[in-house]
Amino acid sequence: MFTLAAQLRAMGVLGINARNADYTLAHNPRRLYPLVDDKFQTKQMALKAGIPVPELYGVVEREVQVRGMHGILEKPEGFVIKPAHGSGGDGVVVIAGLHRGRYRTITGNFYTPPELDHHVYNVLSGLYSLAGQPDQALIEYRVQFDPVFDEVSYKGVPDIRVVVFLGVPVMAMVRLPTRMSEGKANLHLGGLGAGIDLTTGTTLSAVCRNERVEEHPDTGACISGLTIPQWETILDMAAACCDLSGLGYLGVDIVLDKFRGPLLLELNARPGLGIQIANGQGLLTRLHLVEQHRPALTSREERIAFARGRFGVKAGAAG
Amino acid sequence: MSKRHLYILTAVLAVLGLSLFLYKVRVLDMPLTPGQERDVWTVEARVTFEAKGEPVRLSLLLPRSNPRFTILNDAFISPGYGLSTSADFWNRQAIWTIRQARGLQTVYYRAEARRLVRPGPPRKEKPPEPPQSNLEGPELAAGRALLQEVQRKSADTESLVLELVKYLHLPQPDDNLKFLLKNRPDEADRVELAVEILALAGVPAYSVHGLRLRESRERLRIIHWLAVYDRDRWRPFDFATPRTGVPPDYLPWWRGPGSVARIRGGERLQTTFSASVDQEASIRLEREGRAYQPALIRFSLFSLPIHTQQVYRVLLMVPVGAFLLVILRNVIGLSTFGTFMPVLIALAFRETRLLHGIVLFSLLVGLGLLVRFYLEQLKLLLVPRLAAILIVVVLLMVFVSIVMNRLGIQQGLSIALFPMVIITMTIERMTIVWEERGPGEALKQGLGSLLAAAATYTLIHNRQIQHLFFVFPELLLLVLAATLLLGRYTGYRLFELYRFRALLKGGS
Numbered sequence: 001m002f003t004l005a006a007q008l009r010a011m012g013v014l015g016i017n018a019r020n021a022d023y024t025l026a027h028n029p030r031r032l033y034p035l036v037d038d039k040f041q042t043k044q045m046a047l048k049a050g051i052p053v054p055e056l057y058g059v060v061e062r063e064v065q066v067r068g069m070h071g072i073l074e075k076p077e078g079f080v081i082k083p084a085h086g087s088g089g090d091g092v093v094v095i096a097g098l099h100r101g102r103y104r105t106i107t108g109n110f111y112t113p114p115e116l117d118h119h120v121y122n123v124l125s126g127l128y129s130l131a132g133q134p135d136q137a138l139i140e141y142r143v144q145f146d147p148v149f150d151e152v153s154y155k156g157v158p159d160i161r162v163v164v165f166l167g168v169p170v171m172a173m174v175r176l177p178t179r180m181s182e183g184k185a186n187l188h189l190g191g192l193g194a195g196i197d198l199t200t201g202t203t204l205s206a207v208c209r210n211e212r213v214e215e216h217p218d219t220g221a222c223i224s225g226l227t228i229p230q231w232e233t234i235l236d237m238a239a240a241c242c243d244l245s246g247l248g249y250l251g252v253d254i255v256l257d258k259f260r261g262p263l264l265l266e267l268n269a270r271p272g273l274g275i276q277i278a279n280g281q282g283l284l285t286r287l288h289l290v291e292q293h294r295p296a297l298t299s300r301e302e303r304i305a306f307a308r309g310r311f312g313v314k315a316g317a318a319g
Numbered sequence: 320m321s322k323r324h325l326y327i328l329t330a331v332l333a334v335l336g337l338s339l340f341l342y343k344v345r346v347l348d349m350p351l352t353p354g355q356e357r358d359v360w361t362v363e364a365r366v367t368f369e370a371k372g373e374p375v376r377l378s379l380l381l382p383r384s385n386p387r388f389t390i391l392n393d394a395f396i397s398p399g400y401g402l403s404t405s406a407d408f409w410n411r412q413a414i415w416t417i418r419q420a421r422g423l424q425t426v427y428y429r430a431e432a433r434r435l436v437r438p439g440p441p442r443k444e445k446p447p448e449p450p451q452s453n454l455e456g457p458e459l460a461a462g463r464a465l466l467q468e469v470q471r472k473s474a475d476t477e478s479l480v481l482e483l484v485k486y487l488h489l490p491q492p493d494d495n496l497k498f499l500l501k502n503r504p505d506e507a508d509r510v511e512l513a514v515e516i517l518a519l520a521g522v523p524a525y526s527v528h529g530l531r532l533r534e535s536r537e538r539l540r541i542i543h544w545l546a547v548y549d550r551d552r553w554r555p556f557d558f559a560t561p562r563t564g565v566p567p568d569y570l571p572w573w574r575g576p577g578s579v580a581r582i583r584g585g586e587r588l589q590t591t592f593s594a595s596v597d598q599e600a601s602i603r604l605e606r607e608g609r610a611y612q613p614a615l616i617r618f619s620l621f622s623l624p625i626h627t628q629q630v631y632r633v634l635l636m637v638p639v640g641a642f643l644l645v646i647l648r649n650v651i652g653l654s655t656f657g658t659f660m661p662v663l664i665a666l667a668f669r670e671t672r673l674l675h676g677i678v679l680f681s682l683l684v685g686l687g688l689l690v691r692f693y694l695e696q697l698k699l700l701l702v703p704r705l706a707a708i709l710i711v712v713v714l715l716m717v718f719v720s721i722v723m724n725r726l727g728i729q730q731g732l733s734i735a736l737f738p739m740v741i742i743t744m745t746i747e748r749m750t751i752v753w754e755e756r757g758p759g760e761a762l763k764q765g766l767g768s769l770l771a772a773a774a775t776y777t778l779i780h781n782r783q784i785q786h787l788f789f790v791f792p793e794l795l796l797l798v799l800a801a802t803l804l805l806g807r808y809t810g811y812r813l814f815e816l817y818r819f820r821a822l823l824k825g826g827s
Contacts, residue, residue: 021809
């Protein structure tokens, strides 16, 4: 048991206690949390800074507005309902479109309008919010995802998670929905996480339910070796979010839209640790490296260049 | 910098706690283990009544020193009342009086009962006056018939008393006995009847009422026995089980017929008794003759009323349980519903015991889940839904209690002590996890909670640990120091080793 712990430490694996004590508590001031915990605020902040986000159709704040919301739901390409204070993908419903008066989700389930109302009521009463306080429901554009991941996702929207430390991207993965995760890309729901080579933006092998996999369990396609388009832009967006939010240790979730390119989905002040398994690498070594070199890196370009230089597969062995 | 701050703080706390602890152990000789020879007890009578706004006169019979116990340090707590005490052959008595009182009144009597290590045999005493029986008319005839029956089977006074006690406890009493007891199968009536029958036989006797000194959080029941004049001495006879003599832990409180407390000017009179081992006095006993009493002893938890002491015995274990949870969650990585829910559940298990507690808790949560899944279809808003579950939980508790009582399972009654709000929140959270993360995750967290509750239960119901924290509350400073240190524990959790083991396989 102790040898196992020593081996993990040697690999620089970050544990949850160390993440909380040394990174989130130390670098993320509590007063900045509302900015990332409230997706509505995040969106507005991003828009002001010129970072592209999925278009917001409407916000439901009170129970009386629920009946009126169906007017804005008649979008041919569907829509997404999510709680503004949700965490870990809970409470997110992705509707592909209307079908004979019922809403069809991307996984093929149906919601009648009253059922969808009930879901929104639940969101408003705080069922999915972090502390159970009353919440808002955001209705927004459903991302038409880029065909690059067509082969390796089962319905749903694949997204890219970049962990940024002190403005330097340190690790990234792409999260792929599976049948098990019901179209959601979150790892704990059974989604697939594939590590990304920060230098080139190509995918490495993947992890599903804490186990390493090479092929997508539903489509059978090989996961590694895919090159993510606009990788430079994605890294730049992630680093910019870190500057904007003021949080030192941040998870940035980005989706690739077919037409609009990378869009910022949400920020996370307590990003999960599964990304280490997806990359087959510990975070700690990289974090230490950033702590050492951060004072020398002034501009955002320098920080990204540093990340691409040090945190690729080839550099990985050295770093 | 903040780390050094933490280390200094924890070091100060630990040194403070440890030095107080060591001082009490080494210098004050306070016992490290719960006492075996429970020689000094604090006994307490609590009298409550409803005053009617008239002059009140309350009398309470008090225990007195006897060959087996010395009664010391009478204390009366009765704000506003006048107090006088008197004594006669039978009893000591305290009388409280007040010109006017209204509403619920409470007075306390507390004393120290010190058991004599080597009680001598009963003293030789002059024979008392030949007793007079109070039985008359048909009762006298029934009593005579009863006496004849018993005398037939006995040889001397001792066997007469034993036969009589046995006769009075027959499961199917004959007509004489039924008539004399007037269908009141009460121990107090039986023991008075025995005195009357013995008077018919010319044997002097009186009834004794008292407590069996046992450490218990419940109120003590009054027990009864007989004192019979036989061969120049007053000798005790146990009454519930016919035998000569009484166990050494029987503390006599009052003698003769009549109740312990009487009231004029009030109603709904109630007297409750409690007792606990007085460790402070046991310690004082050791130190007797030394010149001073250290403030540490005078200001300890032992200076509180017994009932408050019992409450603190439990309360002091809550931090210990919380500390265990810190370890279970942050070092081992067990996931539970709610942060301190397992501690509250463990406290509830005190009444049910572990096994029954787990069964009842699972039963309640299981039934609650079924109802919750049904409610899901009705699409209720959050707060009304929680209230509905709460109502259902209380109904289920009533139902389980009644069914278990019918089946003769005593433990079913203690379900009433379960924290119902906690159970409600557990049911709600479990449903959410069930729907969002699947049944596996919900069951995992449920089992984790139960496991944590069981572990907490075993820890906080350990007599040794309870004793240590009650006698040495400063140990909590050590617990605090350890908790603060764990607050900066950045090592892996035990379950994380399992989670990240895929990294080791494929990583390097």
